[in-house]
Structure formats: structure tokens, C-alpha cells
């Protein structure tokens with residue numbers, strides 16, 4: 237391996253820059269050339285490349301987003317798009333790739349690897365934490381810290397006005413953010429796609445908490461939850477059937493994806509970046525770097541995509557006990 241291309245793809249997440257820095261600096265340390273590919277697979281198709289040396293990643297470890305930009309690219313889903321990307325990589329002399337992204341990005345990498353036998357290692361970057369083979373994806377820790385801080389603020393107004401707040405957090409298909417921030421911020425209920433509570437049981441639970449003497453409540457709802465059509469329907473339903481509550485909705489949205497990465501995400505990104513480059517130089521390909529029991533591990537990308545992440549049942553139990 238003489239020249240490694242690094243890129244970020246899919247939704248950005250805090251820690252991606254720290255991972256880019258780690259890949260670039262490990263390349264410099266091991267005397268391998270490194271090229272930044274802009275806008276993910278789109279930049280590969282358009283030959284949007286820039287050589288990177290150790291100094292080109294100064295002062296980015298603390299920055300949210302990604303200096304290489306990111307995109308969700310439809311062209312790469314076509315054989316024609318992938319052929320263009322391959323030709324551009326060969327013309328540039330790039331002979332291996334590090335992809336930093338989520339399951340969509342890994343699926344693209346796997347298809348590309350199958351077609352062209354191109355060496356690829358993945359680093360999981362998404363706030364959703366929905367990738368199998370790692371207890372943490374880059375950005376999950378930062379995003380949950382950001383959300384807990386916001387819910388603490390919402391709690392101030394909830395308790396001052398005796399209100400019930402539905403707070404919608406990200407998580408398209410999974411409830412990892414919701415469950416963790418729900419416990420961390422002391423939510424009354426946590427609604428996640430993995431466990432459909434049902435509207436009736438939600439009402440029962442809210443009634444119970446009111447009866448127990450609570451005057452305000454916070455219900456954390458994962459974006460992908462199916463208890464109601466959406467979070468506003470939940471509000472309408474509760475207002476109609478439980479008029480004792482003054483209800484408000486707060487949809488947190490993309491602010492969850494921004495901001496400076498936490499120390500945990502910076503350290504994780506650094507460890508993952510080193511492992512990704514070292515693995516390529518050892519001749520490994522088609523693996524994703526992960527962290528399990530604080531050990532840096534490799535999981536076949538095919539498993540990382542297809543394996544399901546399990547929701548932490550113990551955390552659900554803890555949450556149930558905490559809402560007593």
C-alpha cells in the first residue's frame with residue numbers, strides 16, 4: 237500500500253475530524269501517502285482529491301462536522317458511478333481506502349470492494365450508534381452529552397410551569413440516543429422503536445406519575461418510535477385524554493449532530509484511525525474498526541451492516557426503576 241484515500245460519508249458526526257487527523261498522521265508516521273477525498277463517494281466520482289500531510293490536519297481535533305465534507309451519494313449506487321470512482325482512484329495512485337461513516341457508507345464500500353477487490357477499512361461515524369461490532373460509534377457520546385445538557389434546560393421550564401414535555405431526539409431506526417439520554421436526564425418515559433409502549437400504557441404511566449406527586453414530566457421520544465404517528469400526535473393524544481397536563485413539544489433536530497467532540501470521541505477516533513491504517517498495511521481489507529470492552533477490534537463489514545444492534549435491556553430496567 238503506497239497511497240491511502242480517506243473520506244467521510246453519510247450524516248456527519250462529532251469526532252469525524254479527529255478520525256481524519258488520526259488517519260492522516262498515522263500515514264505520515266508510517267511513511268505512506270495520504271489523500272483526502274471530498275464529499276464522500278461523490279468526490280470520488282468527480283476526482284475531488286487533495287493530498288494531505290501531518291500539518292494539513294492541525295487544529296481540527298476539537299472541531300465538529302468534517303473538513304472533508306460529507307454527502308449521501310446516489311451515483312455511487314450505479315455500476316457506472318462506481319466505475320468512474322475506480323478509474324479516478326487508479327489515476328490518482330490511490331490503492332486503499334478508509335471510509336468514515338454509517339451503514340449506508342459501509343454498504344457502498346462493500347459493493348465496491350466486491351467489484352474491484354479494492355482494499356477498504358471502515359471507521360463507524362454516526363451519532364445513532366446503530367452499527368454492529370462496536371459498543372460506540374464516533375459521535376454518539378458527544379451527541380448524548382449535548383442532548384442531556386439541553387434536556388436539563390428544558391427541565392427548568394417544565395418544572396417552573398408544571399408542564400409535560402415531549403422531547404424528540406434523533407435515531408432514525410434505533411433508540412440508543414433516546415434510551416441513554418432518557419436515563420441520563422431522568423426522563424419519565426422513553427419511547428423507542430425497539431419497544432412499542434403503546435398509547436394506552438403511555439397514558440397509564442403519565443397518570444401514575446402525576447398521582448405519585450410529580451408536577452412536571454419529560455418524555456424522550458426517538459425519531460423512529462412508532463407509538464404515535466409523530467411526536468405532535470402524542471401531544472394531541474395526551475392533551476385530549478389527560479387534560480390535567482399542559483403539554484409542549486421540543487424537536488431537537490440537527491443541533492444534536494454538531495459541536496466539539498467529547499474527550500471520549502476524540503480518543504476513540506484517534507485509536508480507530510491508527511488501527512485502520514495499520515490494518516490496511518497488514519494487508520487486511522473489508523473490515524470495520526470497532527471498540528468492544530475497551531479493546532480496538534475488527535469486524536467484517538458485512539457483519540457490521542447486517543448484524544443488529546441490541547437495545548440495552550438492563551438500561552430499560554434501570555429507567556423503569558428510576559421513574560418510581
Ligand code: F6P
Pocket residue numbers: 247338362363364406407408459493
Ligand atoms: O444517521 C444519523 C441521522 O442523524 C439520523 O439520526 C437522522 O434520522 C438522519 O441522520 C438525518 O439525516 P439528514 O441530515 O440527511 O436529514
